[in-house]
Amino acid sequence: MILELDDVRVALGGSQILQGVSFTVAPTGVTALLGRNGVGKTTTVKAILGLVPRTGTIRFDGAGVHRLRTHEIVRRGIGYAPEDRGVFAKLTVAENLALAERRGSRHAYDLVYELFPELKTRGAQAAGTLSGGQQQMVAIGRTLLNDNRLVVVDEPTKGLAPKVVTEVAEVLERAAERVPLLLVEQNLALVKRLAGDGVVLAAGRVVHRGPVPDLLADAELTRELLGVGKAR
Numbered sequence: 001m002i003l004e005l006d007d008v009r010v011a012l013g014g015s016q017i018l019q020g021v022s023f024t025v026a027p028t029g030v031t032a033l034l035g036r037n038g039v040g041k042t043t044t045v046k047a048i049l050g051l052v053p054r055t056g057t058i059r060f061d062g063a064g065v066h067r068l069r070t071h072e073i074v075r076r077g078i079g080y081a082p083e084d085r086g087v088f089a090k091l092t093v094a095e096n097l098a099l100a101e102r103r104g105s106r107h108a109y110d111l112v113y114e115l116f117p118e119l120k121t122r123g124a125q126a127a128g129t130l131s132g133g134q135q136q137m138v139a140i141g142r143t144l145l146n147d148n149r150l151v152v153v154d155e156p157t158k159g160l161a162p163k164v165v166t167e168v169a170e171v172l173e174r175a176a177e178r179v180p181l182l183l184v185e186q187n188l189a190l191v192k193r194l195a196g197d198g199v200v201l202a203a204g205r206v207v208h209r210g211p212v213p214d215l216l217a218d219a220e221l222t223r224e225l226l227g228v229g230k231a232r
Ligand SMILES: Nc1ncnc2c1ncn2[C@@H]1O[C@H](COP(=O)(O)OP(=O)(O)OP(=O)(O)O)[C@@H](O)[C@H]1O
Pocket: 012, 013, 014, 015, 017, 035, 036, 037, 038, 039, 040, 041, 042, 043, 044
């Protein structure tokens, strides 16, 4: 397993948000982190990246990272595309990519431009003027620029039009051929297409994990815990 969480707990603003989260991420393919709004998916991702105070054990490629700071965790090889995409609006696309270059890493511009030709053609455009889908490409592109051994992507399709969701799905699919992904996603059709394993959170705990087809075949689970009717 590339990532292992054991009894991860997070308290924020006086509330216990994560109440002992444990799951593993496979070293290949896509693992989906699922659950209704507000159950703690983003907080889990932030705990992995060291962006919130947490207790418990987090192992990346066998080594404990739960006491490390964010920059140390990132340097070990975890890429992160946050929910808000985190692009620098006033900087150009090329500058956004250049800022992400990590010292000591190979910078795979060829790969990034092959996956996202638009990032090359729009290199001089201010990132804040890109569409939501294009900004998502910048956020994912940055994670692929460096030698990451795991990429965490938080709700990449949130607020995007259906056609753009399809484009982002294609990109994630191609990215996952190169690096394992931990994907927070509420679009179950996308999860069905991309993810091998799924982890379902409810109220700060893992309530189900297993192969995505099994999770989505359970009508009650999808309705009660994922808040939707059917995944097509
Ligand atoms: N800094 C904070 N202080 C207090 N409560 C917080 C803080 N950050 C998050 N929370 C609360 O923690 C809970 C989990 O939030 P989180 O963003 O992890 O959920 P989520 O599953 O990612 O939801 P969504 O799908 O809506 O993005 C929510 O109830 C949220 O209001």
